[in-house]
Amino acid sequence: MDENIVTCAGLVKAYGPKRALAGVDLELGRGKIVGLLGPNGSGKTTLIKLLCGLLRPTAGTVLVDGKPVGPETKALVSYLPDRMYFADWMKAEDLLKLFADFYADFDWHKCTAMCDRLGVGPKDRIKTMSKGTKEKLQLALVMSRKAQLYLLDEPIAGVDPAARDFILNTIINNYNEAGTVVISTHLIGDIEQVLDEAVFLKEGQVVLHDAVDAIREREGKSVDALFRETFRTAAWEGGTI
């Protein structure tokens, strides 16, 4: 077992001429909740997709548990994408069976209990669920695994405050404490209190990686305030150019 669950060195991902990640060096330890923070287009989703194997790096290395991304590392990673990835006609039960089949660390009882609380029955079709329920079901599946690394891509984007609380509570109460949770977001205020570490991504590079307490102590301000300062773009206030 490697000391770090995530190791990136000189990681570059280019889409044609545009570089989404421009040389990321990052090491994440175990048993932490890490905020992957940055504005839209800073490379958060790209980094997460490289870690779960949906993208291949243009240059550099990306290791999970000390191993290159492959079936072995995928067995350790629980990934919540920024979209629905299930076929509409499936029933909730089909999804549970799928997860139970492929992931040895999937806890069936935990997931059915979470589904009960969501009011999702095993025979309910995905098609009949609201967008919010589908997202919560997906979260329940992902958090019912005892994974080494949870990669949660924008789990609280575009949801109402009540749903936001539900999502954060589900994450906090269900993750494997020996594992690491990476939450990407630009809504820092809502998650700051649960984070152990923060990683700031700016234009495809890590500009800050530190413990949240250390940041607060050093800077004398919240991570949210520091974020606004780091990523502030001066608005044009009118007048003649």
Next chain:
Amino acid sequence: MLRKLLKYDFKFVGKQFAIVWPAALALAVIARLSLVFLVRADPKDHIYYGAQGGQFAAVLAWAAMLVLVGVLLAMSVITLLFAIQRFYKGLLGDEGYLMHTLPVRPRQLILSKLICAEVATVVSVLVALAAIGIILWGFREFMDFWYALENSFLILFRELAEQSGGGVWLCVAELLVLLLMSGLRAYLHLYTAIAIGHLFQKHRVAMSFAAYVVIRAPLSFIVGTRRGIVPDLVFNVGIISAADAMGGIDGSLSYEIIGSAGNFHAAIWTQIGVILVLSAVFFLVTNYILRRRLNLE
């Protein structure tokens, strides 16, 4: 892991064809019933002449044929689209986010899709044959054609078996293997084209189409340098059936045609070998792209 993937992918086959296959058979049954009861065609008689309902009956008979052609066309289109969609959407669309984060190898993902596409195709062909049988079996026009076909197949395969040894059933089995392999080759050709299209940032569908056409050119050259055994056989059966229909088979004619095929086993296994090599190349290219160049944006 492949077994688990197949379990999941076969659910899609069931979902996709749960209506299509039974509907094709039900339509065939309705078409036959309308022929037999409404037209009162006696199966022993000709459909057309034996119909007692005059023009109305003729229209119905044609409508039944139309239903048959429609069902067969729809089924081939649905089967082809299914094969393409399950690969394109299932591995390179939103659903790919799930499939590519499962702890499985890309080659297992490809194999699972391929096996499902092939099985769906085989079942579709069987259902299509059953639909033809349900509508037409027993009617004289069809039976005349059927006996001619059966006869020429028998003659052909007996001659082949006699010349090349091994018996009629071995020859038939070899032909079936060739047909199944051709199906796999055709699907792998499609997958390769789709995977190549995926390498581009934009216009992926257009690029897939272009890749398909570009691969097709050398392919038809390879296959075209010597005439395939299946076209040969179809041609021979056609000639013999025609000779039969025109009144008796000219034995010397059929023997001459068969004689030109050379050793059947050697010919068919050469062709299976060529298809195997092509399939392996397609599979390796597709696997390389999914393993090393995957870009789900």
